Amino acid sequence: MAWKHPRENVRNNDVPSVEPLNRNFADFDEEIGGRLNEHNWAASGFNDATHFADDIAIRLYHAYTESDGGDDPSYGAVTPGEFLIPHNSQWSAALSKSFTAVGGMIWVMASFQLQSEELGVQCVLRINGTIDPDSLWPYGDGEVERQELDADDAFARRAPGETNTLVPVLVETLTSVPPGECTVELVARTTLEDRFPSTVTTREKYAIYHRELIILELLDGI
Secondary structure, eight states: OTTTSOSSOOOTTOOOOHHHHHHHHHHHHHHHTTOOOGGGSOTTSOOSGGGSOTTOSEEEEEEEEOOOTTSOOOTTOOOTTOEEOOSSSSOEEEEEEEEEEOSEEEEEEEEEEEEEEEEEEEEEEEETTEEEEEEEESOOSTHHHHHTTTOOSHHHHHOOOEEEEEEEEEEEEEEEEOSEEEEEEEEEEEOOGGGOOSSOOTTOOOEEEEEEEEEEEEOTTO
């Protein structure tokens, strides 16, 4: 209610200035023009799809798992909700979300907390069973890796991978999907397969903790 609670309060003995007055007018104009935001609606105001028109611009899908790798930094600790990345070159899903798509463009973002030690880790988005090369992290030297992303031979043993104790990561892509059931996954694998230890120690822990998928389905007319 910009008319009742203006952003800039003009008080007695203030020196008049056009800038704060314009800010107050702009807030009021946005409200009467219908440009409302999350502060104007109750949290439970829209609890199912029947409140929305059939031709809405976007649909939002969301999945997440809470797991704080910083709760116990010791290498041998087991953190509730953690996803342990297997010690091999196969892609393994840390988080997934399925929905019924109308067909067309989708934007996908995955953010997560990663722990990797000596071998390095690669992460990427997999959509309907197909690896999306534009979302590969960390990204190395171009087209060779693009062509061999699904291979488990020389590339898997020599691919670049992130090595760090705890690091925040974000990957995203914009792609098209056909109508029907659509599954989006955040997948990961370890690299440098020829260095995999025969016995895994507590220091060789590769895990994904907090992780989140946000999917925007961009409907016709965008």
